[in-house]
Amino acid sequence: MPKKETFLVNRIKSVGYAYKGAILLLKTESSIKIQFVIALCMTAAGFYFDISPTEWIFQTLAIGLIMTAEGLNTAIEAIADFIHPEHHSKIGFIKDVSAGAVFIAAIAAIIIGFIIYLPKLF
Known part of the structure; x- marks a missing residue:
């Protein structure tokens, strides 16, 4: 019987798989690439306009929300295409x-951006 791995080893492996997934998203998905560039621009804007710690929190959460949603959307579309490669109305509904x-x-995220940056621009 193989030796059971420790909790710590399993967590380290899980982080490795998650990192691999994030890299795969960035390398293969154009929507994530676009969102990543926007995130970099917004981060630069945050430094340029010297936003407050609270504004950083909201901006970081907004960026994380978008990136997470894009990743989940990609996974859902991949599963849907795998299960039913040809067009099907229910699969179309799921993807939509x-x-x-x-x-x-x-x-x-756009609303958060406006709340943070419009007062700094005007």
């Missing part, structure tokens, strides 16, 4: 709802 979740997250 998943994309809609990203859209909602993006709207929230």
